[in-house]
Amino acid sequence: MPTTTEPLALRMRPRTIDEIVGQAHIIGRETPLYKMVKKGYVPSLLLYGEPGTGKTSLAYAIARTAGRELVAINATSAGKKEIEEAAEAARWSGNVLLFIDEIHRLNKAQQDVLLPHLESGLITLIGATTENPFHEVNPAIRSRCGQIQQLKRLEPADLLVILKRALADPERGVGAQTVIIDDALLWRIAEAAGGDARVALSLLEAAVAAADERDGCLYIDEAVVASCTANRGFTHDKYGDHYYSLLSAFQKSVRGSDVDAALHYLARLLEGGDLASVCRRLLVIVYEDIGLANPMMGVKVQAAVSAAERLGLPEARIPLSVVTIELCLSPKSNSAYKALDAALADVRAGKLGDIPDHLKDAHYKGAAALGHGQGYLYPHDYPNGWVAQAYLPSVLEGVRYYEPKEHGEEKHYAKVYRRLEQLKQEGKVRP
Template identity: 45%
Template sequence: MYRPLADEIRPVSLDEVVGQRHLLGEDGVLRRIIDSGRIPNMVFFGPSGTGKTTVAGIIAGRTRRALHRLNATTASIADIRNIIGDVDTLLAPEGVLLYLDEIQYFNKKQQQSLLEFIENGKITLIASTTENPYFYVYGALLSRSTVFEFKPVPPEEISRAVRRAFTVISGKEELPLVWDEGIVDAVARSCGGDVRKAVNAAELLAASAAMKDGKRHVRPEDVSAVSQRSSMRYDRDGDSHYDVISAFQKSIRGSDPDAAVHYLARLLEAGDLPSVCRRLLVVASEDIGLAHPQAISVVKACVDSALQLGLPEARIPLSEAVLLLATAPKSNSAITAVDAALADIRAGRGGEVPPHLMDSHYPGAEKLGRGRTYQYPHSYPGHYTSQQYLPDSLKNARYYEYGDNKAESAARRYWEELKGKE
């Protein structure tokens, strides 16, 4: 029966685990907890292929508790009840260690069913998830667990796993396997921090090795074919989507055109055209705003062009829009002004519209005092005259602060001079 190489060479000790030095290094907090033998309820959070299941298995090997594995994509409450039935029996005299993979797929009721037994210590839960547990794990369950974040494994660490995979494969075959060190590094770089992907790629490369001089040679040109697109982590509905979108906007806001184009490329490579277009329209007003008021018009034209063109040509106008925004002067005066006004409205500080601003285009409006004292600004020099526009309760409120960019500074000087002549 075929057994995947990634499972066959899975580490059995913490020293064999690649990556996660922040947790499993000599002074890593998770390593010290495991070494103590006092295993708490834990949630392992991180991308696929970063060692969550492996570490849980190592922990199980160090405890005398009966190990049960469930995957939340297929498990049910009945499965949990069956496991709970083993507690305090000869099958689990020391209690149960439950490894629950993809816990985000358990609903609230399923997660709640674990609480009683976690609370009394009869079940030790190690749950894993590729999604942010603070969004997907029930609060009461999360409060009884310690969250450990597993990070994508750096290429230099993954190289160890790839090299070991080639060595194991070579040792099992009659003909030796030959590979260049550059191939190991290329595979390690191409898998996006996912050790499982890297080992699977190594297995495929070995299977497709070319015969030469009585040896099987792993060919460099096969690396890109085997590892195609695997270096990119992106899920339109997952954390990576929000992380990349966040980095995209923050790079534009921070005026770094190179980083902005990098994140644009990641979004486009994932085919996420709608998110790019929406975010660019937001950025044009939120982060550039009145410092370059024409930017929104240019971005709208680029977005319309991109949507009409579709990918791959859409990348061209979108790159233009990104670079325009990243290199434009910045102002957030528009969003801060409207948010300050919204804060007053939501706090109940609205007040009545001043009578002279009320609609007066109907019979009887004058009798009600509507619009009587309104002064028409265009009848005055500079098309301006001073009068109260805000409700009485807010007449001294100030929401808009001019930005220090060239456009808003010029507007400020214009109005200061005009209003100063009154």
């Protein structure tokens, strides 16, 4: 193994875009970015993705491939001075790429210095962020970047390629010594890394350091891998873009009736200690996605949420598992809230009209003189508690917001609703 103190992950950082593993949607050989960089042209761009997806590595590989000098700063620690120095270097050489990590943290003073240089083309910017740039990066900076690319977590198969490359490389990797490790154990390291190449290489480096030496070879056995990978492979950022995607994936899996997917995302949320968000999202799901198809689920979810909040983790997982599965397997309907949304749209558009006089409040002196409450037909005085009369403002006569669905419990509500519509047509409804 090399005597350098540099971590293996740093030594194995890709030198050119041809050494990049994964991210084929961004830098694959047929992508526009690959072809641009190979020709020496680099547009200003923003790279975003979770930690460990290779944003910094990609920036360095792009610079080296294009034959450009890379000046790297971090928005959390750099100031106006560093940006001005990068601009000055660009004036002299015309060959500088400015890499800004955590670019969403640029303050106003930094932006004021940077923007004119981007506008003039003096500085070519590669910005990296763990946050969604459409939410967190200044729009003025976004508009001056030709591309915004999202990096994805690497698959275990991608990480396996990187690990084998490190094992075989005698100069930058650990190939100077003969390392014996079973492919199944190497795969376990790849899986434990959670899509992060830096973590995968760090785990391999630790395993090599802990390996038994026999006959001039280093043997990495199952016990070493188990020790090095313990408690690895899971990360949870409660405030990051990925957090909201987890909640979204959880709800969409329930909506799509996929029990196993819903349980997977529930497990990830609970493993992150995110009990409050899970409980809130379950309450949203039961009324947004189950609705009138199974109204009693609202009661069940509320009971499960109350139990979970009282129990706390880890026991809270028990009632939450029950209602999650039941929500997945329940019939679904969004007709109720969609009906209200349609009514809200009319109200916001100014489609109001006057309340019919017979519905107006008549509990005050003088109401009769105004005609308020006059002619109101009290439904309880009629058979079946119903009588034909107008309730909507006249300008909205005949409007229909609710479109019932014919499954689950809602089919019974649909039958009643359609019978009432029929009676309205048959009865003499006073305007």
